[in-house]
Amino acid sequence: SYELTQPPSVSVSPGQTATITCSGNTLGEKYVSWYQQRPGQSPVLVLYQDNYRPSGIPERFSGSNSGNTATLTISGTQAMDEADYYCQTRDSNTVIFGGGTKLTVL
Amino acid sequence: QVQVQESGPGLVKPSGTLSLTCAVSGVSIISSNWWSWVRQPPGKGLEWIGDIYHSGSTDYNPSLKSRVTILVDKSKNQFSLNLRSVTAADTAVYYCARSPRSYEHDSSWFDPWGRGTLVTVSS
Numbered sequence: 435s436y437e438l439t440q441p442p443s444v445s446v447s448p449g450q451t452a453t454i455t456c457s458g459n460t461l462g463e464k465y466v467s468w469y470q471q472r473p474g475q476s477p478v479l480v481l482y483q484d485n486y487r488p489s490g491i492p493e494r495f496s497g498s499n500s501g502n503t504a505t506l507t508i509s510g511t512q513a514m515d516e517a518d519y520y521c522q523t524r525d526s527n528t529v530i531f532g533g534g535t536k537l538t539v540l
Numbered sequence: 541q542v543q544v545q546e547s548g549p550g551l552v553k554p555s556g557t558l559s560l561t562c563a564v565s566g567v568s569i570i571s572s573n574w575w576s577w578v579r580q581p582p583g584k585g586l587e588w589i590g591d592i593y594h595s596g597s598t599d600y601n602p603s604l605k606s607r608v609t610i611l612v613d614k615s616k617n618q619f620s621l622n623l624r625s626v627t628a629a630d631t632a633v634y635y636c637a638r639s640p641r642s643y644e645h646d647s648s649w650f651d652p653w654g655r656g657t658l659v660t661v662s663s
Contacts, residue, residue, distance in 0.1 A: 435602070465647030469586075476635060477586065479651035483642065488651060520586055524648055527599050529576075529588035 436525035438532035445538045452508040454535045456521030459502060464523045466504040468497060471534075472517045480519075481506065513539050542566040544575075544636045546657040552630075553663055558623040562636030562654060569617045570594040574639040576650060577610060577621045579632040587632075591639050591648075592619055626661045633658050 439457045446452040456466060466484050469477040479488050484504065485497040494509040504523075508515055516539040521532040548560035562575065569575065577589040590600040592610045600608050609622045623630060634657055637650040 465642070465645050467647075467649035469650070476653040476656050477650070478653070479649055482640075482649040482651070483645060483647055522586075522649065524646055528601060529591070529599075529648065531586040531588060534585045 436523075436528075436530050438521055438523065438530055440519075440521060440532040440535045442533070443536045443538065445540060446508075446511045448513060448539055449510055452511045452515070452537055452539075454506040454508075454519050454521075454537065456504040456506070456532050457502055458504075458523065458530075461502050461504055461523065462500040464499075464525065466497070466499050467522045468495075468506045469520045469522065470515075470517045471520065477520065508537075511537075511539055515539060542638055542652055544638060544652060544654040546634060546636050546654045548634075548657060548659070550658060550660060552626055552659060552661050554627055554661055555625055556661075558621070558626050558630060558634075558659055558661070560621045560634055560636075560657065560659070561618055562620070563616075563618045564638075565617070567638075569612060569619065570614055574641050574648065575612065575619045576637045576639040578635045578637060578650065578653075579630075580635070580656070581629075581632040589621065589623075589634075628661050631659065631661045 468481040471477040481497040484499040543565045545563045574591045576591045607624045612619045637653045641648040
């Protein structure tokens, strides 16, 4: 079965750029979505189809996907961006989530 | 705007059946969307359970397929989840969500999500 691998944790200083990766076999041939989940809250879609932002998501969230790796980039990271982030894709009519990355802003 | 809201028992006995309903508002369930269930065990990551289209077509997580049924009720604008033969490993927060799908790109995503409901499997 298809798997997505994310680093368990990423740290970033306020105002800097945070990069969260998601790896999978030929992932660049698929489309990836990203979700933000703050503690005690439901997940929120921040990017879909690799790099499209839903209405209301700040422009500092961007994405890319090529080869075996998709990347979520948060520019000018703010304290409110501290959360768990999950990548997601489809493979053979199933949905797969990455294990999640805890982003710490310190 | 589109909203989804889960409801159902918070406690289910081992070997029993977990049954949840997701009420959809702000859009007709027979619109061009799929509707989904996702769960999250305490302190762990997200696990997709399955999707349904208003026609009744479904996709299920292979690891759960033998125990899961997702149904749609067009008259009530809602869909439901039944998970049979539950064990403690099924204890989780269960979310429902709308799942737009791009057939051209074979992609789908989840937006919005409900608040989630914690279901505990215990005697």
